[in-house]
Amino acid sequence: MKRLIPFLLLSLSVFSFAQEENETSRNFGTDSTTVAEIVPVDPKFKLDTIDYLTAKNPMRASLYSAILPGMGQLYNKKWWKAPLVWGVLGTGVGFIVHYNNQYKEYRGYYLDKLYGVPLENPTLQQMSLENIANIQDDRKRTRDYAIALTALAYILNIVDASVDAHLFGIKKDPDLSFQPTVIENNYTLDLALGMGVNYKF
Structure with a gap:
């Protein structure tokens, strides 16, 4: 008990x-x-900085820019970038066509000079075979450079569309700013334009 x-x-x-x-x-x-x-929640504290409702698909943006350059920028709502893409690629294609035509023209002059066919242009008629060959090679080299730069611009157009799509839904942080500023040289007192980064704790 x-x-x-x-x-x-x-x-x-x-x-x-x-x-x-x-x-x-x-x-x-x-x-x-x-x-x-x-448990009170601080209104400045954000659990998620990505707005998934308005987020863009990077794969789709890249595909659009690969099929038709500038379409990925339009998909990301970066309207001002599309004319830049079109202008750069259009200029590159123009240079390619121009120098390719000149290369073909001087290639024809070189072959005519090689086989003894008289040229209609008196200036070219007086030039040596080696000089015409040098001009032909220069036009070909310039055309190849234009092709390489245009291909690089095309790839950058795809990369830009993909990066913009990745960053589309991320909200701007008000505590972090990146803006141009005037910098003064302490020794010469000259003013120069630079970039300043401000971060608030």
Whole structure:
């Protein structure tokens, strides 16, 4: 009997503690609004900085720019970039066509001069075969450079569309700013234009 009394007292204390814990979890654990009232959330604290509702698909933007340059920029709503892409690629294609035509023209002059066919242009008629060959090689080299630069611009157009799509949904951080600023030289007191980065803690 003496052993039963401490056992009953211990059981009652455990039961009362369990009941207290159930009441606490019933008041605070199941109701999200009550938890939000108990734990205040700082309005400056952002759990997510990406707006998934307006996010763009990088694969789709890259595909659009690969099929038709500038379409990826339009898909990302960067309207001002599309005319730049068209202008750069159009200029590159223009240079390719121009220097390719000149290369073919001087290639024809070189072959005519090689086989002894008289040229209609008196200036070219007086030039040596080596000089005409040098002009032909120069036009070919310039055409190849234009092809390489135009291909590079085409690849950059795809990369730009993909990067813009990746960064499209990210909101601007008001505490971080990147803007032009005037810098003064401490020795000569001359002013120069530079870029400044400001970060607020």
